[in-house]
Structure formats: structure tokens, C-alpha cells
Amino acid sequence: MTTQGHRLGPEFYTRTDTLQVGRDLLGCTLHSCIDGEHCAGLITEVEAYLGVNDRASHAFGARRTARTEIMFGPGGRAYVYLCYGIHHLFNVVTHQEGTPHAILIRGIRPVLGQETMWMRRGTKGTCRTDGPGTAAQALGIKTVHTGMVLQGPELWITNDEVNIPASHLLAGPRIGVDYAGEDAALPYRFRISPELIRSWRA
DNA sequence: TACACGATTTACT
DNA sequence: GTAAATCGTGTAT
Secondary structure (H helix, E strand, O other): OOOOOOEEEEHHHHHOOOOHHHHHHOOEEEEEEOOOEEEEEEEEEEEEEEHHHHOOOOOOHOEEEEEEEEHHHHEEEEEEEOOOOOOOEEEEEEEEOOOEEEEEEEEEEEEEEEHHHHHHHOOOOOOOOOHHHHHHHOOOOOOHHHHOOOOOEEEEEOOOOOOOOOOEEEEEEOOOOOHHHHHHOOOEEEEEOOHHHOOOOO
């Protein structure tokens, strides 16, 4: 399959409504060309992290460290960090210079390079890509890719104009952020309904 | 330097 | 349902 869609540019990522950017990413295609293998998957689930005022964000309270520095730059670059010492989690940095917002990619539906994904995941014939750790691993994304501009040649996102009816765009609380107190209940997790995803099978 | 802990996944009871 | 894996990061000594 080729990339028929339009490659998202800085004007997409630097918008200031990060929740809307997150919703807009659903149905777009995330591409990676890593270790010479071109893989891609349709984005099915994301979470938004709204920076200094969001207790669930690594940038809460304007905490600025070597790890989070990339989020303080302009939107359109990758923020990848190691979670639980095992999983590489991929985020899209959004908003403008000085505002550390980001979107965590929590799930993809493979559309290109499936066999490479199976090999990276250590499976045959199929592999999970429905969690932030498994999706990043299938695409070959690791912490070394943090800071990379999302314009290729390693990482980029295309808008393939996949239609997602509003009734199939679900919002709810984010996963695994109980430590964030009342912010844990905010409806910043967006996903395409399992029913619609299932209908794409066959 | 030391230590506690996580934006998770997987295997096992 | 519960627990282990595993290490970089942030914060405190």
C-alpha cells in the first residue's frame, strides 16, 4: 500500500487546541521507516497530556528536565520515553514553543509492514498493536527517536481522510494515571469505537 | 550516590 | 484475578 494521504505539516501540530489535535489524529496513518523497514498503522487510540496544568503530564508544574525538554519545543516532533524500564512510549508533541503539550499514541491498526511488526514483537501471523508499548514496538520506535521531526524520513503521519462518524469517536478517562488525583478523571482519552475497527476486518 | 517508582505488558494462579 | 519484569528519571541525601 502506498501513502495516498497528505503528509501532516507543522501547521497541524502547532495548533493550540491539543484535545482537537488528538481527535484529529484518529484515523490518520503513522508511518515509520526504521532499520530499512517501512511500516505504517492507522491510529485508533490516543491520549492528550496538557502540560503544566495537567498532573498526569511529565511537564506538570513546568518541570523542565533533559527528558521532557523536547515537549517545550514547537509541535511536530516525537517525545519517546521508557516506561517501567521496558516499554518505549511514543508521543506527538503539540502546541507552540514554550507550551509542553503532547499526544500519546495508544493504539494502531497495521496497514503496512505487518511481517516486520510480527518479527519485532516476537510473534508469527499476528501481533498486538493495541497498547502504547506494543504499538511503538511494532513500529520500531525507541527512546533514541525522541526529538525526531515528524516529517520523515524516519517518522511521519499522513491524513488519509478516513471517515469516523461522531458516534464512533469515544472519549473517556486516561489509563494508568491514578497518581494524577482529580486530573485522572479528565476525558482526555480518545479512540475509535471497537465496533468500527472490527468492521474494517475482512 | 541512593532510592522509589512508573502514561505497561505478560504470564501465571 | 494477581504479580513479576526491568531501568531511566526525578528527587532526596
